Amino acid sequence: MVGKPDFVFARKRVVVFVDGCFWHGCPKCYRRPSSRCSYWDAKVAANKARDRRVTRTLRRMGWRVVRIWEHELARKNEERLLGKLSAVSRQPSAGKPKS
Ligand SMILES: [Zn+2]
Numbered sequence: 001m002v003g004k005p006d007f008v009f010a011r012k013r014v015v016v017f018v019d020g021c022f023w024h025g026c027p028k029c030y031r032r033p034s035s036r037c038s039y040w041d042a043k044v045a046a047n048k049a050r051d052r053r054v055t056r057t058l059r060r061m062g063w064r065v066v067r068i069w070e071h072e073l074a075r076k077n078e079e080r081l082l083g084k085l086s087a088v089s090r091q092p093s094a095g096k097p098k099s
Pocket residue numbers: 021026027028029030069070071072
């Protein structure tokens with residue numbers, strides 16, 4: 001499976017990724033480490049570029065892609081997370097993959 005999603009719901013053609021806030025450069029939580037900045041900047045930028053590429057590829061294959069930030073799994077964000085997931089499950093099926 002492209003990009004190794006954390007969860008795959010094959011029958012619904014939904015894949016879910018849980019992105020670590022640090023590794024994937026979460027806009028809310030990411031803090032640049034105070035040493036070796038350029039190393040980390042490059043590393044996180046490469047991860048983000050790969051995330052976008054993987055999402056695009058999967059969508060093109062007809063999958064619905066949900067990306068969840070690690071911090072959204074916190075108990076206080078439960079409601080929002082449930083909202084996000086149910087919005088996806090209500091979306092009309094992505095249909096046949098475009099080749
Ligand atoms: Zn975060």
